[in-house]
Amino acid sequence: xxxISYNLQAVRERIAExxxxxxxxxxxxxxxxxxxxxxADAVIEASDAGQRAFGENYLQESVDKMAAVRAARPDLSLExxxxxxxxxxKTRPIAEHFDWVHSVDREKIAHRLSEQRPAHLPPxxxxxxxxxxxxxxxxxxxxxxxAALAKAVAALPNLKLRGLMAIPEPAEDTARQRxxxxxxxxxxxxxxxxxxxxxxxxxxxxxxxxxxxAEGATIVRVGTAIFGQRTYAR
Ligand SMILES: *Cc1c(COP(=O)(O)O)cnc(C)c1O
Numbered sequence: 001x002x003x004i005s006y007n008l009q010a011v012r013e014r015i016a017e018x019x020x021x022x023x024x025x026x027x028x029x030x031x032x033x034x035x036x037x038x039x040a041d042a043v044i045e046a047s048d049a050g051q052r053a054f055g056e057n058y059l060q061e062s063v064d065k066m067a068a069v070r071a072a073r074p075d076l077s078l079e080x081x082x083x084x085x086x087x088x089x090k091t092r093p094i095a096e097h098f099d100w101v102h103s104v105d106r107e108k109i110a111h112r113l114s115e116q117r118p119a120h121l122p123p124x125x126x127x128x129x130x131x132x133x134x135x136x137x138x139x140x141x142x143x144x145x146x147a148a149l150a151k152a153v154a155a156l157p158n159l160k161l162r163g164l165m166a167i168p169e170p171a172e173d174t175a176r177q178r179x180x181x182x183x184x185x186x187x188x189x190x191x192x193x194x195x196x197x198x199x200x201x202x203x204x205x206x207x208x209x210x211x212x213x214a215e216g217a218t219i220v221r222v223g224t225a226i227f228g229q230r231t232y233a234r
Pocket of ligand 1: 034036084206207221223224
């Protein structure tokens with residue numbers, strides 16, 4: 001077995017274990033393989049091991065990678081999720097190339113994505129990124145802004161609002177890790193009480209996916225545990 005398919009198998013078992021411990025159906029926890037900084041070959045290797053959904057942070061890198069994967073495997077049908085910070089002058093390629101965007105944190109970005117979504121494609125699936133730990137430096141909407149933002153995004157024609165995403169401050173122990181994930185879940189529940197019908201909590205990475213699953217994650221975004229350590233000197 002290649003390292004990537006071995007790691008993928010281990011991550012799938014970790015998800016199944018976490019779901020069982022939380023009395024949840026493992027089929028409700030989807031694995032997003034975060035392939036940023038890794039090449040088309042790594043994506044193809046993971047897809048050969050059954051992985052379909054891939055997460056990317058850097059626009060140019062991801063568009064190049066998609067083209068390389070398509071050239072090598074024209075018949076492969078993958079799902080691409082944009083999870084990185086979004087500059088408002090870079091929305092068009094995101095609207096054209098991706099199936100999901102997890103990092104929408106302001107209305108202006110959502111408007112542009114909806115306007116620029118090509119008519120022949122299905123609506124772009126959207127998660128609102130929430131600054132759940134309240135750090136000044138992090139991107140994400142403040143929790144108290146989320147309801148208004150959600151209503152505005154839900155009204156846009158070419159987007160489909162699916163739920164919320166967060167990247168909490170790192171914490172060592174599981175109890176501390178669970179706190180922000182619980183807050184994000186409660187925020188989603190509140191929005192659903194207001195009738196938004198959201199089904200997605202995008203939370204949990206290699207270091208804290210177990211805590212996220214315990215609090216109701218429906219998508220975990222996992223890079224290092226699948227592809228290994230990233231080197232940013234590119
Ligand atoms: C890089 C990244 C991940 C994956 O992180 P790992 O710790 O490598 O699993 C998940 N989500 C976002 C938004 C990221 O930027």
